[in-house]
Amino acid sequence: MPTLAGSVIDVTTTDRGRSMMAGPGMMSGSMRLTADRATVVHGKLTFLVTNAGTIPHEMLVVPLAGTQSAGTRPVGRDGRVDEAGSLGEAAATCAEGEGDGILPSATGWVTLDLQPGRYELFCNLPGHYWAGMYTELTVT
Ligand SMILES: [Cu+2]
16 A cells, blocks of 8 residues: 555445445445545545445446435446546556546545535446445535
């Protein structure tokens, strides 16, 4: 693991293979992308993404416009959402930046200089956003 710049935000991705928290009434097929905080001070931020699931995942950082909420982006026929406006992504196994996905039990990371605002972190592999892989981060 290299020296990570700025504040480090721990992000975890899971899918049903490791979703022991799922109880009766919860969707058995759900996937999650969670951060260790909902708010962070602006500046240089490193997103350290750990894939605790059983299939590859990724994490993109895209601003939320106006009053837009996380999880409301329209999902296309290909099972993905529009990535326009993406500021960066962690999608490589044991490396920074773009790639073919972070393999199970591996980490990927990306360092970004974020201005104050609201951002959505999500996985855009086909079907994963729909399955619940998104969360909101506020930068103050
Ligand atoms: Cu995913």
